[in-house]
Amino acid sequence: MTSSAPVLSELVRSRRDLLRNGWTDRRIAAALADGSLVGIRRGWFMHAVDRTALWAEEKHLAHVIAVARDARGSAVMSHSSAAVLWDLPLHGVRLARVHMTTPTPRRISSAPDVLRHVAPLPASDVVVRAGIRCTSLSRTVFDAVRFLPVGAAVALADAAERQMALRQRGGTWMPSCPGAVASRAGWRRRPEREGSVGPVGWRRSPTGGRNSRARA
Template sequence: MQTNGLLLTSDLGGEGREATLAAGVRSGAVVRIRHGAYIDAGRWDAASSEERTRLRTRAFVRACASPPVIAFTSAAAEWDLPGFRVRDDRVHTLDPGAHPARSRADVFRHSGPLPPEDVEVRDGILVTSLPRTIADVIRMVSVEAAVAYFDAALRVVAWRGHGLYDLTAAEAFRAGIHARLDAMPGARGIRQARFVTDFADGRAQLPGESVSRLWMQRLGVPAPILQLEVLLAGGRRAYPDFAWPMLRRFGAFDGDGKYLDPAMARGLSVRDVLRTQRTRESELCAATDWTPVRWGSERLTGIDAFAAFLRSHQLLR
């Protein structure tokens, strides 16, 4: 299990070292994650919400006498699934016993059935399987976060890159979640979970795309085609995030990941990413004669503000 830069007093030894860490917390150079677990403030400030969740989980697991099973939003982070504005500083665990240990301020201990096939090991940590994690989490978070989680899970199982999406794999995963939900009629959040299971689409790359699509559906915007293949000059291909051929529009969501995530930026600087996007947009316009519509998280402050933005681009009456 990687500790990702955690400073654990159990590993360091000596009261003097712990006193030094405490002094670092007072000065702002070090952040205390939980009892006995610290991290450099710069590392913590640079971490995404999901990375912070993983750090909390590792600090907790290292302090446990026996390995717990990490679940719910904590498990989603272990599966590298980004949520949407999920605010939860607790580590979530799942115990198959009827009477789990008591929850604390930083740990929420759930109880419930936990068959062996619902548990996997990721980076040395026991976590609920991807299907179990999705079936659990989409019942408990906001519908926006639930769609973002499910879209990301479908992307894990079905996205093959370069516009290739394995519909068979996606539908098999979706059917498995439906089967799980059918086995728990009347459970908390079951109605939302069924809607999300039907609505999810792994062609969304970022939580902002997932939420944009959800709000479009709620507002009555014509359903966009996701990752539509467009043939560019010279035989190259492009895949806009959203496309409305009948409206002669294509859309792109500019999430921070396109500039900051090394995997998405592919080693390019922010300036180079912007230049590449402008070139690609110009080529898409030339190939389709459609109007581009571009937005980012600043348009997702609320559904009313998003509706006004869509109206300004003739995507909503």
């Protein structure tokens, strides 16, 4: 949730930052052991009292912030990780890993807490939210609904529609989707749960074109 990002950016602390402010490795280890300090990922921490008050999306945003500070190269936050930067809900979605997309397939590797996708990434699909590079609103929805369970996909798409309407007085994230679909030949929706169908999924037709699914 972007409104929380400036505060979270201060609460997400690196090991180097803690040491610079009087902590020691022994104190960090002790705080992790007694639960007063929580490890977000290797080298990044939050105080447990600060983390406990967060929603699931905000906890994931803290994870996104930590990964972004470690990131190098052309990859940007995408899918559910871009969704939290766009203030989009992720009801009931397990947010264990940060998702990133890169247009460059060379030497790409994921990590235990980061899942990297290789896909076309035109400049028009990349923006900066809360100081972090991520996919645009329309691209985020397009990517996310192919993976989310139906309930979460409906809520996310509806929230994106409301957000765009407020920002652009009746605008929608969907007009850019036909172009997005055309530029992603061979892509199809990949639901997280077997048999789930998103509100705006796409599947390749037998002739090689695209058929848009109606809202569930």
